[in-house]
Amino acid sequence: MALPPRTRDQVRAERWMRLALDEAAAAPATGDVPIGAVVVGPDGTVLGRGRNRREADADPTAHAEVLALREAARTLGSWRLDGCTLVVTLEPCAMCAGAIVLARVPRVVLGAWDEKAGAAGSVLDVLRERRLNHWVEVTGGILGEECARLLLDFFAGHRRSPRAPGAGPGDDDGAPPRCSPGPPPGFGA
Numbered sequence: 300m301a302l303p304p305r306t307r308d309q310v311r312a313e314r315w316m317r318l319a320l321d322e323a324a325a326a327p328a329t330g331d332v333p334i335g336a337v338v339v340g341p342d343g344t345v346l347g348r349g350r351n352r353r354e355a356d357a358d359p360t361a362h363a364e365v366l367a368l369r370e371a372a373r374t375l376g377s378w379r380l381d382g383c384t385l386v387v388t389l390e391p392c393a394m395c396a397g398a399i400v401l402a403r404v405p406r407v408v409l410g411a412w413d414e415k416a417g418a419a420g421s422v423l424d425v426l427r428e429r430r431l432n433h434w435v436e437v438t439g440g441i442l443g444e445e446c447a448r449l450l451l452d453f454f455a456g457h458r459r460s461p462r463a464p465g466a467g468p469g470d471d472d473g474a475p476p477r478c479s480p481g482p483p484p485g486f487g488a
């Protein structure tokens with residue numbers, strides 16, 4: 300069966316997602332979970348890039364999205380990222396979704412959904428919370444299988460190595476996100 304033709308928007312979103320995937324692929328070099336993000340300006344220029352650097356920087360807030368937003372704001376000389384699109388390989392967490400709202404980013408393109416911690420519709424929906432003053436358009440599942448595969452392969456490799464020192468018995472940090480290429484139930488409703 301022939302696949303339906305991809306729209307121009309889809310082709311463009313996939314091109315951007317490849318850049319985010321390149322960022323993600325570089326994260327394991329520092330022992331970091333492979334998540335990557337880019338911020339693209341209204342004319343399609345890449346304004347900021349980021350990858351998860353939580354281990355590299357020993358910083359709980361060094362998530363790909365936050366780093367990409369910061370770089371884009373520096374590039375523009377403005378905290379407001381009007382007209383920009385944030386592209387990220389995994390559904391943003393609550394902190395990153397909050398930062399996206401604060402930066403007034405109008406659109407997010409994401410790869411895999413994170414059923415365990417996602418705040419773009421899976422666990423919470425910070426990006427489309429009607430009580431907040433800014434709503435974000437969300438396009439999900441762009442190269443979702445590839446984005447999820449990168450994460451699952453990373454954690455499969457980790458499970459074969461000894462447990463990180465300092466990880467407690469109830470510590471969930473060695474577990475992969477429950478990623479899924481499909482949107483959470485009720486998304487788009």
Ligand SMILES: [Zn+2]
Nearest residue numbers: 362391392395
């Ligand atoms: Zn995050």
